[in-house]
Amino acid sequence: MKKSYTKGAKISNSKGSRKTILNFLKGLLKKGSLDAVLIPMRVPAGDSYAWVLIKDKKLLDDANPIAPIMPVQGANALSSCTKKGKGNLKIAALMRPCEIRAAIELSKLNQVNLESVTLISYDCPGALPMSDYLQDPGEGEKVFDSLLKKRDRDVESVKPVCGICDNFSILPASDLHFGLSADSRDNILLIPNSKKGTGLLNKMDIKPSEDISSWAKNIEELKKVQEKKRKERFEYVKDMVEGFDSLVKTFSACVGCHNCESVCPVCYCRQCYFESETAKPDIESILLKTKNRGSISLPADRIMFHVGRMVHMSLSCVSCGLCTDACPVSIPVAELFSYVGDRTQQTFEYRSGEEKGEPIPMKTYRKEETKGINELVKGAEG
Amino acid sequence: MDKVLKIDISAEKGVVELLKYLLQNDRVSGVFTLRKTGSDGSFDYALITEPGLLEDAIPLHPFMHVNAGKILSALPSMRKPVAAVIKPCELRSFVELVKRSQGALDDFLLISYTCGGSFPYKTTVKGQTDKLLPEFWKAVKSGLDSDSIRPTCRACEYFVPMNADITISLIGEKDLDSKCSIFLHSGKSESMVEGFKAEISKGELDLSRFDSLVKKRKEQKEKDFKELNIQDSGLDGMIDIFGKCIGCHGCSRICPICHCILCDFESCAYDYDTSMIENELLGRGGVRVPTDTILYQIGRLSHMSFSCTGCGLCTEVCPADIPVSTIFRKTGEKVAGLFDYVPGKDVDEEIPVTIFKEEELSELGND
């Protein structure tokens, strides 16, 4: 399955990675190889970022291709401008790897149309927790700038899920990738990974002919370190979700706002089932439960919502951490969902957002099911 | 004149005793109250039918994680009313919901209290609630604002309940730890409480002693409105305030007045054809996506601001730290003022958009 990346182009990094990326995109807009770019831009008050679809290349000067925070998931932004059809514009979307993976999941669910979209990824240093950044945006910028310059992954100041992210670089679904953690900081690698990507490089007369194996090796090594961290962290997270009592304790402060669901890229339903009339506990069940237990916690079904959501979408969870950012009572929702997601995905030998055409496991079956399922079935049979 | 009950135990215990009495003597079908759920400071709202479980009730806990008005509106009618202990803004919110046919006052015996305010979400997150409680109660006793309450509460002048069947007097009661004063305002409450052991007299909650607190709260409110400075900076000011909005719509989901099953702003009317986005690009050179960040805010204001009870939950729930409730309250007051409307005051008064008077607003439309 694993693809090896061997060829790419080196471009000078003398202006810094952000400028270099912007100049590249500007060139493409100028040549007409692209009509618009989807990219983060600092809001006028300077205290956050928003996704902006940019057509006018002058506006690109104000964009920030590698924003320190991700207040809105890029896949949601892409969905809002392509879900009704591919349109007439050739768009490049510059997104973090977890955002691209979410976009791939959404494309499988017909919520994103990738036909005229070029997905551009980069070696992601992680993102800062939104609440930290909002407290002092100036400081946040500084902290993030220093992160960008580091070679190793710094896990101190980034979001918890970024600290244990093992999928932070080029993806099978990337059309084009900026290798930022190149050997020498003087260069950035441009790695085409599809016809679309190669096409764009051609337009810019950039030849991807250099050997990039040392970059690839470095990434693989970093990934191994991250995988280990992920495993270790999940040992701890496990205790927060396994068993009904731990679940109740973990979510005891939950106010039921469903922010976690509404910002989640793969929870794309217009109306979440758990907010619908159907899911509302009916009169009889409230009365019966109250009678049996002497009391009932209200609003009812808080745990049902979280577990239900895991059932609905953990197979597609991309560990982007948006849900934690949006939780007003700081429940580590993203780590919990990532842990569960890793387990459900392993069961089906599925990785969310990896392969464009691959159907999500809920929508398919195999006559001979995978080992994971066989084990589950066996377990159930006793 | 109201009937006044006095008992010689702490206010919170007194309320719990009253609730127990109501439940044990089958005067009510159940009790709705805040209750402790663990030793770590966790709590929830619960409907309790087993008197023994009232041991965990903390009816006067200064915390509002959800608006009880919203929960009550989703509760079924039971054989007899449910005794519900809720904060004044929750009660006003419930009244607004009742006006929208989202609940019935008759289903409840509504118990409220002169409210010293509630703590921000952040206090539980940091596990500080227990540590801050002594200071809070001290402030309540002396009729002052505690340092730990939410800014929203510090700007709330409606801390004396409206439409309650029973009011517990807390603010300014020096002997809260040893005395509980309960005011019965309705025939309904008098007959339900019949037989409860207490010293009984006639009297009325002395509102004049709240004058200075009301004044202070109003001043604080005006100050907050002014600091927002939203009216002087136009569209750019709106963009400055709501630029960081992430469009989670948590503010409407938590809002007691926003009771729609599917919010209009999440409906397909706001899914634009790709060509529409392309058109916008032609004019602006760039568009924020997802679209309609500002539209949602003004739209929500137009739907419900006149009923905003200033409960402050939208501010609490906002992950982008936007002072949503201050904006909604400020605008809401202006809009409600057009019709001399006070949200949650009079259950028989219809909401301003479902009625009209022929002789009003005559300055509009005439050229």
Place this chain on the structure above:
Amino acid sequence: MSKEFMPKIISFLCKWCTYSGADLAGTNRMKYPPSILPLRVMCSSRVNPVFLIKSFLHGADGVLIGGCHPGDCHYQSGNYYTRRRFAILTTIFDSLGLESERLKLSWISAAEGTKFVRVSTEFNEKIKSMGENPAKKKIFL
């Protein structure tokens, strides 16, 4: 800008009164500004306030609602509701510091072709003096 500013004024006109009034102006060959972009609605109360907000944020320089005079509504009371909604919306605009002057409500009957011409001309002039709607060029709406 060398070209004279020609506003776009989205106009929601009630079928029974104002739209017919505009029609009358047309059949009588009276001139009203081409910046008026009429949309026929069955009643002024069909106009969801969100239509006005949307028009404004999407760059309309002015928004006009035309309905029957109070007491004359084809559906008896539609325009009374419109009046309240309009008052609410302009109050919200004022409270947020947005230009409520770009929104206009006017009662014009089917017989008032001349009034339609006068009102729309005056409104057009006013919008012209206000200049372009700043929302037109904003990115972060």
